Amino acid sequence: MDPIVGLEGLVPPGSSAALMASGSVWAEGVVYIPATHTVRWSDIPGNRIMQHDLAIETTSVYATDVEFTNGRTLDHDGSVIQCSHGRRRLERDRDGSVTPIVDHWNGAPFNSPNDVVVAADGSYWFTDPPYGIIFPREGHAGVREYGDHYVFRHEPQTGETRAVVLDVEEPNGLAFSPDGSILYVADSSGIPQDADVVQPGVGNSHIRAYDVVGSRCKNGRTFATIGAGVPDGLRVDTRGNVWTSAADGVHVYSPAGEWLGRIPIPETVANLCFGGADGNELFIAATTSVYRVTTLVTDSSF
Numbered sequence: 001m002d003p004i005v006g007l008e009g010l011v012p013p014g015s016s017a018a019l020m021a022s023g024s025v026w027a028e029g030v031v032y033i034p035a036t037h038t039v040r041w042s043d044i045p046g047n048r049i050m051q052h053d054l055a056i057e058t059t060s061v062y063a064t065d066v067e068f069t070n071g072r073t074l075d076h077d078g079s080v081i082q083c084s085h086g087r088r089r090l091e092r093d094r095d096g097s098v099t100p101i102v103d104h105w106n107g108a109p110f111n112s113p114n115d116v117v118v119a120a121d122g123s124y125w126f127t128d129p130p131y132g133i134i135f136p137r138e139g140h141a142g143v144r145e146y147g148d149h150y151v152f153r154h155e156p157q158t159g160e161t162r163a164v165v166l167d168v169e170e171p172n173g174l175a176f177s178p179d180g181s182i183l184y185v186a187d188s189s190g191i192p193q194d195a196d197v198v199q200p201g202v203g204n205s206h207i208r209a210y211d212v213v214g215s216r217c218k219n220g221r222t223f224a225t226i227g228a229g230v231p232d233g234l235r236v237d238t239r240g241n242v243w244t245s246a247a248d249g250v251h252v253y254s255p256a257g258e259w260l261g262r263i264p265i266p267e268t269v270a271n272l273c274f275g276g277a278d279g280n281e282l283f284i285a286a287t288t289s290v291y292r293v294t295t296l297v298t299d300s301s302f
Helices: none
Strands: 018-022 027-033 038-043 048-053 058-064 069-074 080-084 089-094 097-102 116-118 124-127 151-154 161-165 171-176 182-187 206-213 216-225 234-236 242-246 249-253 259-264 269-275 281-286 289-294
Touching: 018 048, 027 069, 027 080, 027 281, 027 289, 038 069, 038 269, 069 116, 080 116, 116 171, 124 171, 161 182, 161 216, 171 242, 182 234, 216 242, 234 269, 242 269, 242 281, 249 269
Parallel strands: 027 269, 171 234
Antiparallel strands: 018 289, 027 038, 038 048, 048 058, 069 080, 080 089, 089 097, 116 124, 124 151, 151 161, 171 182, 182 206, 206 216, 234 242, 242 249, 249 259, 269 281, 281 289
């Protein structure tokens, strides 16, 4: 594996990513589960969920016929909150028992919820691009019932669902700053819908940042533009640095939007998460495989 570029003080000198597991068609939605010391991810076209046991270093199929799950995260109680393309909903997996959380807004079904984060107040924030209804291998053919692609906030206590970001063309990954005052949202509308490569000048390949004011987002601005492919999954470390997927690896930006370096990965990266016993391992879902690299930081929410 090629050595890491830059990232002084964020990864050990001379380190590089290592292959942890392979065999997926398109690996996505990776999360670390402390209770079982496992890493779980979606193989979306395979319509299954995979899991790697870090204690014995073995990979197994966690579940099949899962209706094309995508992104996931941990709730405050340790259960897994995940996005379902096929069911067009946000759902909870508690020890293998899957139950719905929310599947519509203003009477209309979602497109295909893609990624989700849990805020400090327990609310669920998730993106809703169209990939599960326009890509045959990622869900079921459908239409955009509310006519757009938004970022939503769902309040589990009241059941209220609110559209909080309306100006991202195709919102994908998302993450909060360490203090929860900024929401970062990847716009991956540069993903080709009928070609094998991103077409220059078609769609967006950037990360947007928003000030979080209560349950609303304000002052949207472009935080960083990705030069290799499009941004997909995001994570923010305790120092406020943004770690984002790209076509050639994981790119890292300072809180001010300065490019700090790159972790080269030989496959297109879809998503990533921090985890491990000390929270300082970065797990990277990339096309057919999941890679890992030890860092000197942890996730802001770990």
